[in-house]
Each structure stands twice: as structure tokens, then as C-alpha cells.
Amino acid sequence: MPIVIIAIAEWFGTALWFTPNAVIDDLQRLWQLSSGDLGWLTGAVQFGFLLGTLALGLSGLADRTRASRLFALACLIGALSNALLPYANGLESAVGLRVVTGLSLAGIYPIGMKLMVGWAPKRTGxxxxxxxxxxxxxxxxxxxxxxxxxxxxxxxTLWLASLLTLIAGIAVWRLGDAPSEPRASPSTSSRLAGLGAFRIADFRRAAGAYFGHMWELYTLWTLIPLLLIAADPTISSRTLALTSFALIAIGAPGCWFGGWTSQYLGSCRVAAAGLTGSALCCLAYPWLAPHIGYAPLVGFLGLWSLLAVIDSPQFSALSAGACPPTLIGSALTLQNAIGFAISAASIGLLVPALSTWGATIAWWLLPGPLLGLVGLYRIGKPSRMAHVEPV
Incomplete structure (x- = not known):
């Protein structure tokens, strides 16, 4: 039951992430935005998430405070900042609110992972x-x-997303932390806590693979509505919204299938399969997009979206498995911080360039999964560096 509660709370709490993308047509009319301004709104969330995860990961708060309380507080702050977005008077104030939303998501996503590891220590993947x-x-x-x-x-649309987030916070507050959850003492979390995990060879390798994955994933999700519009400029707002939902949501059963498969093949092999598949999609998209019809293109984007995220939980499982229990929260939070910094850079650089590069923008996503495969290749192999115990 705790696993179900945490999973549903994560679903509701992360509904804040792409709210401007879902109502971009209305925001463009309200604030006279250009298509490139969508990148600013999404990038602001990534930047806020980066700041929040850095603060939690380096301070050790992710391991020294009760994760359930931190999660609930983050839900409250995020719900309020998102609910205020319709009252922003333009892009600048909207970007500020989205930064606050990103800060709150730092207490929802990685702290949710810490809660899940605590409640399901033997079934992490x-x-x-x-x-x-x-x-x-x-x-x-x-x-x-x-x-x-x-x-x-x-x-x-925005207010209902905020309501879902409040429900998530209340549910996790009532659930609390796992009874056997270890908590780091201030002395073990004082040396820029999460950085200690990078002394562990397999953590570095899993984290490096995750960083390559993050160059691609959120930029792809940001591009999906724009790629659909490019394929069919006459698409209605409602059809665009529902199709975008389907193309992103298809990754959920992909993650669940990958989790089930990891019990038999291991997290490393599942992650490698996802990276290989998404790399092939990056390579093929510019060749296929101009030559296939709209329906096959939607199907291809769905396959790409699924392959791009199927590996995501397995990177976290590999990283968590390489860390001592008292470092897991800080290590995963810091890993998320760096990953989302890479994601923010990718979105900021690539989304505004879509009008110039067109379908070939997919080739600029390709280095991510390729570098991820390099990181996975050495997991489990002897390190060239002397082993140093994490601090």
C-alpha cells in the first residue's frame, strides 16, 4: 500500500511540470508570446529544479529531515505558485513563478524516490x-x-493541477517515512553531502549515463507539441493537447514494463536497451519526418517517447544500489540537479532553434543517448581510481 500511495502522489505532484505547455496557445494570446518563449517557461522550471536539488543535495537536508514532511511542504509551495500563474502580467513574472514551481519539484521528484527506496528496499528497480x-x-x-x-x-487546467498536487502532499504527509528509514547525522552530511557519492565508481558511471539521457528526454517532451504543429499546422488545440498527452503518457507503461523486465535482466541491460532505441530514433527522425504521413509520424513519436524514458528509473536504481543508505537521498537529489541542469541547457539551446533546423533538430539530441551508453559500459568493472569510502 505505501508503494501505491507514493506512486500516485508522484503522479499528482508532478502534474505541475508542463502546465504552461498545455495552455500555450492561450498564454501566447494573453501575453503576446513567440513560439520560442515556451522554451523560457519550461527552462525556468528546470532552472528552479536545479537550484532546489543543489540546495537539498549539497546541504544533506534530503537525508537529515523527514522525507514525507519535505515532500508535503514542496507540494504546498508548488501548488500555490502554479495557481498564481494566470495572474502573472507577462513573461517575466510568469518565469519567476515557474522558477518557484521548479524549486518545489525538487522536493517532490527526488524526495519521492527516496521515499520509494525506503519503503521498497528489496525491489528498488x-x-x-x-x-x-x-x-x-x-x-x-x-x-x-x-x-x-x-x-x-x-x-x-492550471488550478486542477494545483489541486492534484495538494492531494499528493496530504497523502504523503499522512503516510510518513518508512519505519526503518536510516537518517544521516549532521556530521555525516556536512561535507557537501551528495558529492561523496561521486567517489564511488559505479555511482559515477550510472550518473554519467543518466546525464546523457537527460540531454534528450525533457527536450523531446518539450518539442512534441511543436513537432505535431509542424507536421499539421491545422491541428486544433484540443487535438494537439490530447495527442501530446498520449505521446508523453505512453512512457508510463514503458517504465513499468522496464521495471518488470529489470527483475530478470537487470537494470543495466534495460537502461542500455532504452538508450540504444532512443539513439536510433534520434538518428532516423530527420529522414522519416518529411516522407511519412501524419498518423505514422505520431506513431513514431510515441515509440521514441517510450524508449527515451523506459531507462530513466533504472539509472536511479543503479545509482541507489551503489550508495550507502545514509547517502541515498542526497546522492539522488544531486544527480537530479546535474541532470536537470543539462536538461535546461538542452531545452534553452535546442527549442528556440526548431524553426531554423526543423526535423534535423533530432540529430542534436543524439549525443545524449550515445554518451549514456558509454557510461553504462563500465558499470561493474574495476575502477582505475583507488576506492575511497563516501563521506
């Missing part, structure tokens, strides 16, 4: 697969909400 699958649904949720007719009131 499977538990994290369920959690990341729910993250995928949460990321896609605003598109589903936007596709529902609310009497023309697009603001309800």
Missing part, C-alpha cells in the same frame, strides 16, 4: 519504475486537462 512511470503521467497530465472542455476557461 521495480518500485522506481512505478514511481517514474507516474512522473511521466504527471508530466503529461496538463495536456489531458487542457483537452477537456472547461467552458473555455483555460485557467481551470
Amino acid at each position: 521495480l518500485g522506481l519504475a512505478w514511481l517514474v512511470g507516474m512522473l511521466v503521467l504527471g508530466t503529461a497530465m496538463p495536456h489531458l486537462l487542457a483537452g477537456i472542455h472547461w467552458g473555455g476557461n483555460w485557467r481551470l
Whole structure:
């Protein structure tokens, strides 16, 4: 039951992530935004997430405080900042609110992983697969909400996402932490806590693979509505929203299938399969997009989206497995911080360039999964560096 509660709370809490993307047409009319401004709104969340995860990962708070309380507080802050977005008077104030939303997500996503590891210590790959699958649904949720007719009131899309986040915070507050959850003392978390994990060879390798994966994933999800518009400029807002939801949400069953498969093949092999598949999609998209019809293109984007995220929980499982229990929270949070910094850079550089590069933008995503495969290759092999115990 705790695993189900945490997974559903992650789904509801991460509904904040892409709310502007789901109502971008309305925001463009309201604030006279260009298509490139979507990158600023999404990048602001990634930047806020980076700041929050750095603070939690380096301070050791992720391991020294009760994860359930931290998660609930983050949900409250995120729900409020998201609910205020319709009252922003332009792009600058909207970007500020999205930074705050990103800060709150730093207490939802990686802290949710810490909670899941605590409640399912012997099924980490499977538990994290369920959690990341729910993250995928949460990321896609605003598109589903936007596709529902609310009497023309697009603001309800944002407010319902905030309501879901509040429900998530209350559920985890009531659940609490795992009874056997170890908590780091200030003395073990004082030396820029999460950095200690990078002294562990297999953590470095798993984290490096995750960093390559993050160059691709969120930029792809940000591009999906724009790629659909490029393929069919006459697409209606409702069809765009529902199709975008489906193309992102398809990653959820992919994560769950990957988690089930990891019980038999291991996390490393599942992650390698996902990276290889998404690399092939990056390579093929510019060749296929101009020559296939709209329906096959949507199918291809769905396959690409699934392969791009199926490996995500397995990187976290590999990283968690390489860390001592008292470092898991800080290590995973810091890993997320660096990964989302890479993601923010990728979004900021590539999304505004879509109008120039067109379908060939997919080739600029390709280095991510290729570098990820390099990181996975050496997991489990002797390190050239002397082993140093984490601090």
C-alpha cells in the first residue's frame, strides 16, 4: 500500500511540470508570446529544479529531515505558485513563478524516490519504475486537462493541477517515512553531502549515463507539441493537447514494463536497451519526418517517447544500489540537479532553434543517448581510481 500511495502522489505532484505547455496557445494570446518563449517557461522550471536539488543535495537536508514532511511542504509551495500563474502580467513574472514551481519539484521528484527506496528496499528497480512511470503521467497530465472542455476557461487546467498536487502532499504527509528509514547525522552530511557519492565508481558511471539521457528526454517532451504543429499546422488545440498527452503518457507503461523486465535482466541491460532505441530514433527522425504521413509520424513519436524514458528509473536504481543508505537521498537529489541542469541547457539551446533546423533538430539530441551508453559500459568493472569510502 505505501508503494501505491507514493506512486500516485508522484503522479499528482508532478502534474505541475508542463502546465504552461498545455495552455500555450492561450498564454501566447494573453501575453503576446513567440513560439520560442515556451522554451523560457519550461527552462525556468528546470532552472528552479536545479537550484532546489543543489540546495537539498549539497546541504544533506534530503537525508537529515523527514522525507514525507519535505515532500508535503514542496507540494504546498508548488501548488500555490502554479495557481498564481494566470495572474502573472507577462513573461517575466510568469518565469519567476515557474522558477518557484521548479524549486518545489525538487522536493517532490527526488524526495519521492527516496521515499520509494525506503519503503521498497528489496525491489528498488521495480518500485522506481512505478514511481517514474507516474512522473511521466504527471508530466503529461496538463495536456489531458487542457483537452477537456472547461467552458473555455483555460485557467481551470492550471488550478486542477494545483489541486492534484495538494492531494499528493496530504497523502504523503499522512503516510510518513518508512519505519526503518536510516537518517544521516549532521556530521555525516556536512561535507557537501551528495558529492561523496561521486567517489564511488559505479555511482559515477550510472550518473554519467543518466546525464546523457537527460540531454534528450525533457527536450523531446518539450518539442512534441511543436513537432505535431509542424507536421499539421491545422491541428486544433484540443487535438494537439490530447495527442501530446498520449505521446508523453505512453512512457508510463514503458517504465513499468522496464521495471518488470529489470527483475530478470537487470537494470543495466534495460537502461542500455532504452538508450540504444532512443539513439536510433534520434538518428532516423530527420529522414522519416518529411516522407511519412501524419498518423505514422505520431506513431513514431510515441515509440521514441517510450524508449527515451523506459531507462530513466533504472539509472536511479543503479545509482541507489551503489550508495550507502545514509547517502541515498542526497546522492539522488544531486544527480537530479546535474541532470536537470543539462536538461535546461538542452531545452534553452535546442527549442528556440526548431524553426531554423526543423526535423534535423533530432540529430542534436543524439549525443545524449550515445554518451549514456558509454557510461553504462563500465558499470561493474574495476575502477582505475583507488576506492575511497563516501563521506
